[in-house]
Amino acid sequence: MLELREITKRFGDVLANDHVNIVVKPGTIHAIVGENGAGKSTAMRIAYGFYTADSGEILVDGQVREIRSPHDAIALGIGMVHQHFMLVETMTVAENIVLGAEPGSSFALDLKSAAAQIRQLSEEFKLAVNPNEPVEHLSVGQQQRVELLKALYRHAKLLILDEPTAVLTPLEVEEFFGILRRMRAQGKTVIIITHKLSEVLAISDEVTVMRDGKVVGGVQTKDTNAAELARMMVGREVLLRVEKPDADVGRAALEVRNLSVTTATGAKRVDNISFQVRTGEIVGIAGVEGNGQTELIEALAGLVEPAQITGEIIIDGKNINAVSARARRELGISHIPEDRHRRGLLLDFNLAENSILGVHYRPPITRLAGNVFLDDGAIRRRATEIIEAFDVRPRNAALPARSLSGGNQQKLIIGREYHVNPKVLLVSQPTRGVDIGAIEFIHRQLVKLRDQGCAILLVSAELEEVTSLSDRLLVVHDGKIAGEVDPKVATLEEIGLLMTRGH
């Protein structure tokens, strides 16, 4: 169906694709896996005409084709769904789908026949999308199906999906895979770009693994396993399951009693939650995103106005409801935020400046005249320590944080928050958008910190992560605790039901 031959593409100094060869057979689901920056998206964007290759050729149905723009790709029956959806929120589904391929004569827009066609496609693949619904009313999962419809409406025979499950909940992922299987049954070909190995094994027929811009292997999915794929992706042995000794639990370091958090507009996001986190244990919080986890962590970190909080937050027996974010840090609370770009980093500041955020106002970072001036030497030393201990690359403290990959940005934040030897660590989505190699490292660091006696509260949308790391697991639904389970014995199905039904 699609074949890339010796594709090479260079961006400045970076060789994004180095003689890439990929063969995708018709009627199959083909996974392309690799770490961030391995070149998988670049290869697919070349196939879709976003970029043109520096050298190499593309064959569609056995013939060499020039694909100079997405327009050419669409004409050849190739469609692509991006990680970030390209939809106009205020328009209806049908209007979005016909955008750029408007039916009817040059003046009149024939939306009716388009809507009928979309409804038919939606039924054929069981997408359950109403063409007349405005896109802004749709869930993320539904918006993704609109993107699929957009490609199908343009008669795509081959669909390229870039990290399609990144935005979906576990249940939505299952539904989504059902859709892909129906497409395959109807004779469509699907390429799925991902770095989640469990999904590759669940859905694909064949796998191409990329690393550093090169194809390092192609296998039949049935002949491989997660460990082998991970090894090919990273280039070394990777421990997928977290090994950890039993928790050596002490007194309650963080206690939450009847905590409720209301947004500025009056919506209740956290609803009467009570729990404890003791020293030496990791308490996990599982739940579909948007069920109050963000607000809970921000309330604990002191980032919510005290007026929006009722109940009690207690550290070492003292109520800290009215204590500022800075004073909470001084009490030993560290926080690894869920959104590293919004909360965790000053993207325009360099690594050294980022490494002192939160401790920038006191010695040893400050000196002279009542500790007013920043001590460059101390800042550099701290940055170097963090960069070396957490293997942040490139190892250059003068680079702006913006220039780092997501995984390295995350390692910098974690390194910074560890450097103060926290007593309580609030962690949200620690491995989101992070490479497998770095995930393993981050997990091991969390367990190490736990074993040193830190009380860790871990929020993650990755069920496997939160079950394998946690010593106790709380499942939240709609701002309430739906139940506590033992992560060693609970099944993913059990947890999934608590997450979605709340009981």
Add this chain to the structure above:
Amino acid sequence: MKTLARELLFPLIAVIAAFVVGGILILLVGDNPIDAYRLLLGSALSWPDGIGYTLFHATPLIFTGLAVLVGFRCGLFNIGVEGQLYIAAFATAWVGIELANRSSWFLIPLCFAAAILAGALWAAIPGVLKARFGSHEVINTIMLNFIAVSLVSYFTQYYYKVPGDPILQTAMIGENAHIPRLGSFIPGLPERIPLNVAFLLALLCCVLVYLFLWRTKWGYEIRATGSNPSAAEYGGISIRKQIVVAMAVSGALAGMVGINEVLGYRYRYYDGFSDNYGFTGIAVALLGRNHPLGVIFAALLFAMLQHGGIYVDGFSENVTKDIVQVLQGIIILFVAAESFFKWLVGRARPQANQLPRVRAVTQ
């Protein structure tokens, strides 16, 4: 070195492009652009008058450029510099008149303090309003400009004007409040040129602002707030406090214009003295890339245009000093168009994360 070159590139393009476009305009009105520019720059750089007056005109622009810069670095747009410098100039004149008989050692520091504090307090008002109620500083600073200008006019007219004086100005300040003109130490520079020690103060302020913003914890907090308020808050920085502090510092710098004007030049408050210094300060900060060193260069350039423009007006046939306004306008236009240039350059060399035109709906 590489970053410095990159920082200089766009301002330089902007200035050159402005002169090219200005040159075409001069041709269109029927004069020779080379002659006009030679006259403009030559008169601005002649010794001692050209250089003396250029540095004198640069002094308020350095202060206002720094004032705008400090606001920008905290993510605030202080359009109220004009009002702040009027309040400050009046305050320093008031102290200079009321305490005219005190010794210089007492009076001059007090006059300095009056200018700095008045500017800081007037600027802190929109700061507090934003920190406390979230009302936008752009609206409030603009409105406070009108209030400031009218307020000082009122006090001048009804309380501090010399009776019978046809000009709207206060009485003279005490001689002990005068600060020396640079002509009194620099050989060859006549004392009639109003360039005074406020210019040295302006240069000192550039160094101080640099140290404050990049070498102290307070500056770190202000810059962090300007760069990413959510992350600053996460790092335990009180954003409300930074907003008030940054506005006050900005206003204090704006207020120092009053020192140059009242204590070093006219020795009285002269109503409407500001040649839009506060607004030109915005252009100075932008052209100077929000860096104190850049502010010095940008202020010098604008001062040269301002002073040279007078000669162009007088000695060339069709070109008037309005050409200076045109040049300033074009420079600002080109500086503001930087992202357009970057887009042009970016189009020629596609970036790895480039996405097509339609806005992404979800993260």
